[in-house]
Amino acid sequence: MQGAKTVAFHTLGCKLNYSETSSLSRLMENEGFEKREFTDAADIYVINTCSVTENADKECRQLVRRIQRKAPASIIVITGCYAQLKPKEIAEIPGVDLVLGAAEKFNIVKHLREISKGDSAKICSCDIEDVTGFNASYSINDRTRTFLKVQDGCDYNCSFCTIPMARGKSRSDSIANVVKNAEALAASGVKEIVLTGINLGDFGKGPDGNGPIGLNQREENFYKLIQELDRVEGIERYRISSIEPNLLTNEIIEFVANSRRFMPHFHIPLQSGSNKVLGMMRRRYRRELYAERVGLIKQFMPHCAIGVDVIVGFPGEADEDFQETYNFLHELDITYLHVFTYSERDNTHALTQKPVVPMHVRHERNKILRNLSYMKSQYFEAQHAGQTRKVLFEHHNKNGMMEGYTDNYIRVTAPFKEEWANQIVEWTL
Incomplete structure (x- = not known):
């Protein structure tokens, strides 16, 4: 051209x-x-x-x-x-x-x-097997918040997922390079970094030239990464975009609880509250571990926001399995749900699993869990009414109003003030 x-x-x-x-x-x-x-x-x-x-x-x-x-x-x-x-x-x-x-x-x-x-x-x-390099990247949205990619690919083989075929094996940046990027972002005025990856808790696996992709050559891990990032001056806030429950260790939870910069906010994929369905999905944990993780987070940080990914209508998910998921989530001290309706994907093991859940049943289950999510988020916000929390306001002027988020991810709307843009403000909820 x-x-x-x-x-x-x-x-x-x-x-x-x-x-x-x-x-x-x-x-x-x-x-x-x-x-x-x-x-x-x-x-x-x-x-x-x-x-x-x-x-x-x-x-x-x-x-x-x-x-x-x-x-x-x-x-x-x-x-x-x-x-x-x-x-x-x-x-x-x-x-x-x-x-x-x-x-x-x-x-x-x-x-x-x-x-x-x-x-x-x-x-x-x-061929995806030939994809071994790592390309660092980050997004900047009016310099308030950036999504910083630190990891790519996945070595898991969940039966519904095409991501390993699309992204390749797990690999990540070096801690030194992530810190360098964070320092550059701080210098450009960014206040909040959201750490992103395909399987973020798996951070630390190659490539670094010392061995085959997928081997942990650098002896680096996610816990060491967040320790180093916590020392970067100028970045006021970090969030962990999503982390598998089996990779969310006690030490990570305790570190976030005691950090000034890592926000009390986790997003932890569950996918199903039924152990039977989790087994069919080839997930690497059971619901008991998930409940234990949530319980520990709330023990250290009662005010912490916890988001949950759930898939409804997975092949073989009977009415009683869905009810088990609903009851599990209803009793769990979580904040909001991201609900996904299962859709068939080529070359996945789930295509061979039966019985297939009718589409109208999938949609009905999605609606039920979205209603539960609304109730959960309303309850979480009500628990914090009257509290004063720190809000990072964004640049956008939306019809004379501006938005921001508290440390624990409650959205706040206020009359637009230019001097508040990209600033952290004490706010009474």
């Missing part, structure tokens, strides 16, 4: 994808490209995809069609998990020019220089 200078980005999926899109944007701006909003006209459109749910695949196709109608001469690039899993399927979508797999995502500029609109779609991908 020749002379294309404007680029627009769209991200589907998780916080990790947002951090990578932000880094791709800065990479291209450093190469002379001018960033545009995705709704604007641009020479190049980059869609960073997810493939955790069927909806993400559909949304990708819809976005391509929309661009085709709006800007038929523009170059369309698809990257991310969907691109790694089904590159040929994406290349056949009319209008797609370039498909970049996991290993080629950050070589986007080189590949763009080698294509022209009207050529057949170029696929730049490889």
